[in-house]
Amino acid sequence: MKNIDLSLSYSLLEKCCKLCTHSLATPCSLFIECLKKGPLCHEDAVCQSKKEQRRDFLLEKTPQITYVTIGMGSCGLAAGAKKVYNFFARQIKKKDLNVVLKETGCLGLCSEEVLVRIKKPNQKPIYFGNVNVERAAEIVDLYIEHGYTPEGYVLGDLTAKNPNVEGPIKLDRLEPFRKNYAQRVVMKNVGIIEPTSLEEYILKGGFEAFNHVLKSEDNFIEEIKDSGLRGRGGAGFSTGEKLELFAQENGPKVVVTNCHESDPSAFSNRALLEGNPYLVLEGLIVAGLIGGATKGIIYLKPSYTLAYTNIKRALNILEEIGLLGTDILGSGFEFQVEIKLSSGTFVAGEETALIAALSGKRPMPESRPPYPCHRGLDDRPTLIYNCETLANLPSIIVNGAKWFRNIGSKNSSGTKVFSLSGKLRRIGYIEVEFGALLREIIFDYGGGIKDNKTFKAVQIGGPTGGFLPSSLLDIPIDYETLKELGISLGSGSIVVLDNESCIVDITRFNLEYMSKESCGRCIPCREGIYRLLELMETIIMRENQNDEDSSLKRYQVLSQLEKLAKVISDTSTCGLGENVANPVLSSLRYFKEEYEAHTFRKQCLARQCKGLLDYKIDAELCRGCTVCVDRCPEGAIVGERKHSHFILQDKCTRCGICLEICPFEAIVVS
Structure with a gap:
């Protein structure tokens, strides 16, 4: 170089x-x-x-050096970031360029991966999206070597106040993501710094809170209570009050950060752990020092392999330089941290099931009290926080409770990280202040509904979360508003549905998923989910017999669904069982017309429930090519060559193969 x-x-x-x-x-x-x-x-x-x-x-201020940073979180790697990184490395070496190549985590623009940030000397950094090897070659030849900006995949500058005027970018695609980035507290350095670089983390303000707690005798518990921080894992209990109860206990104590992220549609915790593990570790250590614990445990989902690698590397560095271990920086404090992998099941994220799993037992929730902060792992007081909750502690300690209170809404302080997925133009995670409107999250930060389709509903909180219709798009997202609607934040996942999505089918899918995740301890959850699933299966299929008993059974489904869902919610032991019926209750409340269409008219308005669809062949369009006859796996299509064919309804399984392969578009679905 x-x-x-x-x-x-x-x-x-x-x-x-x-x-x-x-x-x-x-x-x-x-x-x-x-x-x-x-x-x-x-x-x-x-x-x-x-x-x-x-x-x-x-800090990327060295003259004459160009910094190239590749987004190499899980989403980036899945999109081919490793190939792009290796290509840049070869070109830098081959052309002997004054370029430093760096890795970072996910910035939140998952649908734009592979994401590349380039900071040239005395210029602001520019982001390029959907970069592959061919585009990387253009970036090297045109932008890095000759200063010309390639068109078509330039996203813009994340920090420019007037991006259409400043710098070489004519068309800026980072709005309104830039506004969202400015709100960040927890994720502000994710996708910016190298994940395992302790130097970068400290220079960006890291371990300032740790240093303050280590050397000061301030009442940090009161500060955290005054901040209004609440648990980000779903329940929303006061973080400060929980810490106070834990600190009052005596004897050996343990702090656990719950990084399990049970919700399959949530990925914000993974992005945080992959992109800035030191922030979570600092929050864990700070909570331990304040609460009087000497041991910390990171409870991690086994499928989060990159997060595990980065956390393990970060722990080794902290131990090597003396920020973990005995007599930390000569203070007399001791704190050790270890990683424990969860079983991977949904219920393993519930805190009493978590303790059972850490004890080597089957992860099954227990009734409370006693609460874990009084008696938990190995009968020790155990403080359990979601990793996003812990990631908020350093900024509160450094900036104060008043600063944090000024962010968010009246009773929901701070920000929340959401995972956006579904029928959106822009998939990824965002961090917004509590009180942001649902419409703003979906249509501004999420870019609206893809393929110019119509918004239908949104499901918040994963497979146990509730549905909200378009009439509620202007509600503020905070704990109180969602609680009034019977919805929990959960892990912060938001799944958006368009007009071609069937609410009944998605509710059935949620129940099918949760039926395999129940621990089986209590009867309402164990048996109730299967019974709900049976009822849902009844209305997404046509009965084989058209007798009065079959019709009566079908017509009774709606009342039985609602009644059973309420019983399960009221009588289950843990949060999983209490919330598992939320999709049923909320969809019945806001989309009852879809249930009625399935039940009484035997119609799926979105044409997603195969059991209610009829596949027929238009005799005028059919040319008798026999392609569908040969490909039908059930032998449900009959007819001679050069004569129109016919579908036998009693054999047809509605697999849709004939619809896909017919060269004359003669298959009609109704």
């Missing part, structure tokens, strides 16, 4: 010279401050210059 000082490869975590006193054996209490402003233990112009150069390098 041309004209680049090799001293930039020096790490701020290393000793700058022999005069530096920090080591595991002789920890320095000023280590965090020294990394930002040092050296502080001695005066040396050479050391000062060396550290300043390194800080400028990490």
Whole structure:
């Protein structure tokens, strides 16, 4: 690499010279401050210059260097980020470019992956979306080497106040994502810094809260209570009150960060852990120090392999430099952290089931009290927080409760990270202040409904979450509003449905998924879900017999569904059972006409329920090519060559193969 000082490869975590006193054996209490402003233990112009150069390098301020950062979270890797990264690496080496290649996590624009950020000397960074190897070649040749901006896949500048005027970008595609990025508290450095670079994390304000808690005797519990922070895992209990109860207990104590993220449509916790593991670890350590615990556990979903790798690497670095272990920075405090993998089941995210899993038992919820903060893992007081909850603690400690209270709505302080998926133009995660309108989340940040279709409904909170119709698009998203509507935030997933989605079919799918996830302890949940599923199956199929008993059974479904759903919600032991009927109750409340169409008219208005569809062949369009006859797996199509064919309804399974392969579009679905 041309004209680049090799001293930039020096790490701020290393000793700058022999005069530096920090080591595991002789920890320095000023280590965090020294990394930002040092050296502080001695005066040396050479050391000062060396550290300043390194800080400028990490903050992308070194002259003559172009920084290329590739989004390599799970979504980026799935889109081919590794190939793009390797291509850039080869080109940089081949052309001997003054370019530094970096990795980062997911910025939140999952539908634009592979995402590439380029920061040229004395210019603002520019983002390129949907980058593949061919586009990477254009970026190197046109933009990096000659300063010309390729058109078509430039997203713009994330920080520009007037992006259509500033810089070389004529068309900016980062609005309104830029507005969303400005609101971030938890995810502000995700997709920006290198995930396992402790230097970058500290230079961006990391471990300032840790340093404050380690050295101060302030009442941090009152500060957290005054902030109004509530659990981000779904229940919304006061974080400060929970910490206060835990701190009052005596004896060995444990803090657990729940990173299980049971909801299959949620991925924001994964993005946080992959993109900024140090923030969660700092929150975990801070909670442990305040609550008097000496041990922390990261309870992680086994499928989150990249998150595991980054957390493990971060833990090793913290232990190597003395920010974890015994006598942390000479303070006398001790805190150890280990990673435990969950069983991967939905119910394993419930806190008493979590404790059972950590104890080597089958993850099954227990009745409460006693609550885990009084008696939990190994009968020790156990404080359990969702990882997003812990990630809020450092900013509250640094900026104060009043600052946090000014974010969000009156009774729901701060921000919430949501996973956006479904029939949206822009898939990814967003972080918005509580009180943001549902319409703003879907149509501004989510880009609206893809393929210019019509919005139908949104499901909030995963497979146990409720549906909301278009008439409620202008509600504010906060704990109180959703509670009034009978909906829980859950893990913060938002799944958007368009006019071609069938509410009845999706509700049935949710029940089918949850029927396999019940732990089986209590009868209402274990048996009730299957009974709900049986009732749903009744109305998405035509009965084989047209007798009075079959018709009566079908007509009774609606009243039975609602009655059974309420019984399950009222009598189940844990939150899973209490919420599992939410999709049924909310869909009956807002989309009863779809149930009535399925039940009484035997019609699926969205044409998604195969059991209610009729496949017929238009005799005028059919040319008798026999393609459908040969391909039908059930032998349900008959007819001679060059004569129109016919579908035998009693054999047809509505698989749709004939519809896909007919060259004359003669298949009619009704």
